[in-house]
Amino acid sequence: MYKEVLRSIENIEIFPIISLLIFVLFFLGVFLWVLRVPKSYVDHMSSLPMDEDDAKPHQS
Amino acid sequence: MNDATLERFHYDNKIVKYFGAATIIWGVVGMLVGVIAATQLFWPEANLGNPYTTFGRIRPLHTNAVIFAFVGNAIFAGIYYSMPRLLKTPMWNKALGWFHFWGWQLIILSAAITLPLGLTTSKEYAELEWPIDIAIALVWVAFGANMIGTLIKRRERHMYVAIWFYLASFVTVAVLHIFNSLELPVTFWKSYSAYAGVQDALVQWWYGHNAVAFFLTTPFLGLMYYFLPKAANRPVYSYKLSIVHFWSLIFIYMWAGPHHLLYTALPEWAQVLGTIFSVMLIAPSWGGMVNGLLTLRGAWDKVRQDPVLKFMVVAVTAYGMSTFEGPMLSLKNVNAIAHYTDWIVAHVHIGGLGWNGFLTFGVLYWMWPRLFKTNIYSTKLANTHFWIGTLGIIFYALPMYVAALTQFLMLKEFNDAGRLAYPNFLETVIQIVPMYMLRALGGLLYLAGAIIMIYNMWMTAKQGTFQETEEDQAPALAKAYNPAGEFWHRAWERKPVFFTILATIAIAIGGVVEIIPTILVKSNVPTISSVKPYTPLELEGRDLYIANGCVGCHSQMIRPFRSETERYGEYSKAGEFVYDRPFLWGSKRTGPDLHRVGKKYPDSWHYHHMVDPRSMSPGSLMPPYPWMTTNELDNSDLPAKIRTLQQLGVPYPEGFDEQAIAEYDKQAAQIVANLKEAGVEVASNTEIVALIAYLQRLGTDIKQPTASNP
Numbered sequence: 001m002y003k004e005v006l007r008s009i010e011n012i013e014i015f016p017i018i019s020l021l022i023f024v025l026f027f028l029g030v031f032l033w034v035l036r037v038p039k040s041y042v043d044h045m046s047s048l049p050m051d052e053d054d055a056k057p058h059q060s
Numbered sequence: 061m062n063d064a065t066l067e068r069f070h071y072d073n074k075i076v077k078y079f080g081a082a083t084i085i086w087g088v089v090g091m092l093v094g095v096i097a098a099t100q101l102f103w104p105e106a107n108l109g110n111p112y113t114t115f116g117r118i119r120p121l122h123t124n125a126v127i128f129a130f131v132g133n134a135i136f137a138g139i140y141y142s143m144p145r146l147l148k149t150p151m152w153n154k155a156l157g158w159f160h161f162w163g164w165q166l167i168i169l170s171a172a173i174t175l176p177l178g179l180t181t182s183k184e185y186a187e188l189e190w191p192i193d194i195a196i197a198l199v200w201v202a203f204g205a206n207m208i209g210t211l212i213k214r215r216e217r218h219m220y221v222a223i224w225f226y227l228a229s230f231v232t233v234a235v236l237h238i239f240n241s242l243e244l245p246v247t248f249w250k251s252y253s254a255y256a257g258v259q260d261a262l263v264q265w266w267y268g269h270n271a272v273a274f275f276l277t278t279p280f281l282g283l284m285y286y287f288l289p290k291a292a293n294r295p296v297y298s299y300k301l302s303i304v305h306f307w308s309l310i311f312i313y314m315w316a317g318p319h320h321l322l323y324t325a326l327p328e329w330a331q332v333l334g335t336i337f338s339v340m341l342i343a344p345s346w347g348g349m350v351n352g353l354l355t356l357r358g359a360w361d362k363v364r365q366d367p368v369l370k371f372m373v374v375a376v377t378a379y380g381m382s383t384f385e386g387p388m389l390s391l392k393n394v395n396a397i398a399h400y401t402d403w404i405v406a407h408v409h410i411g412g413l414g415w416n417g418f419l420t421f422g423v424l425y426w427m428w429p430r431l432f433k434t435n436i437y438s439t440k441l442a443n444t445h446f447w448i449g450t451l452g453i454i455f456y457a458l459p460m461y462v463a464a465l466t467q468f469l470m471l472k473e474f475n476d477a478g479r480l481a482y483p484n485f486l487e488t489v490i491q492i493v494p495m496y497m498l499r500a501l502g503g504l505l506y507l508a509g510a511i512i513m514i515y516n517m518w519m520t521a522k523q524g525t526f527q528e529t530e531e532d533q534a535p536a537l538a539k540a541y542n543p544a545g546e547f548w549h550r551a552w553e554r555k556p557v558f559f560t561i562l563a564t565i566a567i568a569i570g571g572v573v574e575i576i577p578t579i580l581v582k583s584n585v586p587t588i589s590s591v592k593p594y595t596p597l598e599l600e601g602r603d604l605y606i607a608n609g610c611v612g613c614h615s616q617m618i619r620p621f622r623s624e625t626e627r628y629g630e631y632s633k634a635g636e637f638v639y640d641r642p643f644l645w646g647s648k649r650t651g652p653d654l655h656r657v658g659k660k661y662p663d664s665w666h667y668h669h670m671v672d673p674r675s676m677s678p679g680s681l682m683p684p685y686p687w688m689t690t691n692e693l694d695n696s697d698l699p700a701k702i703r704t705l706q707q708l709g710v711p712y713p714e715g716f717d718e719q720a721i722a723e724y725d726k727q728a729a730q731i732v733a734n735l736k737e738a739g740v741e742v743a744s745n746t747e748i749v750a751l752i753a754y755l756q757r758l759g760t761d762i763k764q765p766t767a768s769n770p
Binding site: 022023026027030031034035037041042044045046047048049050051 | 142145146216218220221222285286289290293294295296299300303304307308311566569
């Protein structure tokens with residue numbers, strides 16, 4: 001059945017390829033960036049949730 | 061830092077408290093309904109003898125309550141707590157926040173009223189009728205606007221990864237909700253889906269799958285990335301991994317929807333695409349799990365003592381388990397076993413009870429004492445809750461796996477003569493009844509744990525004093541900020557609106573590729589000329605079938621397996637469903653498939669079976685529907701229904717809406733006459749007559765000989 005489906009849509013084969021390309025390129029971009037990102041930035045970001053002083057519930 | 065530039069502001073804890081309380085209250089309601097539904101599966105009398113509390117109607121009540129009320133409120137509580145603190149600013153607009161809170165609770169309340177009344181679209185996790193759908197859209201937009209407003213007012217330049225997850229969840233759920241809820245209203249409480257048959261199924265499971273992804277998974281990953289480091293008091297294991305995790309997850313998730321429809325009449329390419337991307341999903345999912353668990357490196361001694369961490373560790377582990385199981389279930393040979401059986405039920409409950417439930421409990425146990433500036437009332441009770449809950453999950457899931465495999469093996473067994481060893485579906489159900497009992501016990505244990513939690517939270521609140529606002533200070537963001545040499549991704553994070561658009565594009569690509577061909581191209585569903593629209597009586601019968609949630613236990617989709625074609629008849633074709641609005645393929649067989657039930661039994665068999673299923677099928681677990689023989693069917697909306705369907709393209713002849721009632725009466729009279737012959741007296745305007753008409757029509761169209769029948 002899928003052959004009829006494919007034939008009925010013009011240029012269907014290009015759909016998945018285009019989106020796969022976008023996906024792969026974007027992903028590679030993010031990955032390269034992650035590898036090169038400065039440590040100071042990473043440290044700052046991962047410490048964001050720890051910024052407040054409410055780590056202990058009971059403050060007397 | 062120059063103190064003069066420091067700004068003072070207050071976080072609002074009140075709305076967090078309200079969302080938190082709503083979470084646990086609705087949670088207990090949803091779990092209770094779940095236990096009742098589970099009980100009905102081995103003891104049908106637990107339906108309390110009326111249509112409103114019968115399985116078909118309370119199953120969607122259970123799923124909606126736990127997903128949108130329990131998990132939904134938990135997400136909001138967590139976001140309203142973490143987002144302001146991560147961005148160093150209160151939530152943007154208090155009034156919008158309260159509109160969000162009360163709007164959401166009203167929606168839940170209206171669901172709790174309409175679903176038992178049988179007002180449903182029958183599309184899973186999107187059962188609510190169109191007026192409520194519109195309300196959901198409004199409240200959801202208010203929630204999103206409040207988040208984006210907060211981002212614009214922020215004092216922290218960069219967005220922590222949790223916020224990315226929140227934003228992606230917001231935009232994706234909005235897109236999904238709108239597209240899946242496209243329907244044409246007939247009356248205030250009745251509408252027909254804008255899609256039919258195969259298209260409807262594809263859109264529904266695109267939605268259904270992604271609702272799991274972007275309502276049950278991504279917001280909770282956001283919560284995990286905030287609350288797990290908080291509870292462990294150490295930063296996340298790898299922030300870099302979290303970035304990769306985020307982008308690969310939202311990119312890939314969108315594509316996996318069709319794995320819910322393997323072996324159905326769905327186009328093959330869509331099935332293959334769904335499977336490939338489902339398997340790819342393991343990578344980002346496990347990246348997230350590993351990141352969560354490794355955050356606890358060097359802190360495992362704390363896990364022994366702190367119930368918050370215990371809950372979170374089991375939650376993250378359950379996430380890892382179900383995200384491994386999910387892709388495995390999307391492999392066609394595994395899916396052949398699991399689909400329509402209790403395996404799927406086990407799978408979703410590992411996710412629901414383990415990942416969502418336990419992470420919610422962990423977050424609440426962590427947050428509640430802080431809101432009330434005290435310590436938890438009883439760590440011992442929290443630990444008790446943890447162990448009862450864990451036992452509950454085990455007692456729930458294990459019997460379901462056993463039940464699924466037992467039933468699968470029985471259904472597939474052929475004897476030496478080449479015939480089905482268990483031709484009667486019921487034989488396989490009776491075999492697994494003990495498993496259903498154990499499952500209900502598991503649910504009961506889990507519920508008991510949640511009730512202990514309510515007591516613990518209540519006492520914690522009582523011993524502390526609620527701090528309505530919490531003060532904090534931070535410097536304002538400098539207006540002009542343009543560092544040279546900043547990498548592109550880092551620059552994006554400073555631009556939340558741009559970032560949101562980007563995330564939308566990411567999820568849209570997957571959705572578009574999957575959906576557009578199916579929606580736009582009519583010719584992708586091969587038409588079968590002998591398939592005709594439903595008659596007025598059958599249409600009303602079908603709407604009754606929908607209202608009573610029959611689809612919760614009966615599929616209408618015979619897969620191309622020998623064991624199924626032998627049992628039920630010719631396998632289902634895509635072209636048979638072109639007038640099905642909505643589609644009723646179902647997702648679980650507690651009873652047999654009904655796609656070819658038409659003309660299989662006489663009308664009187666159906667009559668007696670509906671009045672008392674066990675009179676026709678001894679040992680049946682189906683609840684009796686005696687009220688259908690006396691309930692009168694109000695068919696005054698029939699002309700409007702016909703007109704609506706005509707607008708949607710169903711080829712009823714011009715002016716058919718005026719003849720519909722006469723046609724209805726004619727066909728009803730025939731069924732009444734058939735029943736009378738068999739010694740049953742029934743009025744022609746009762747519900748049972750319409751239902752029998754529909755059941756007798758099912759799957760019969762392609763049995764009629766026509767020249768063009770492929």
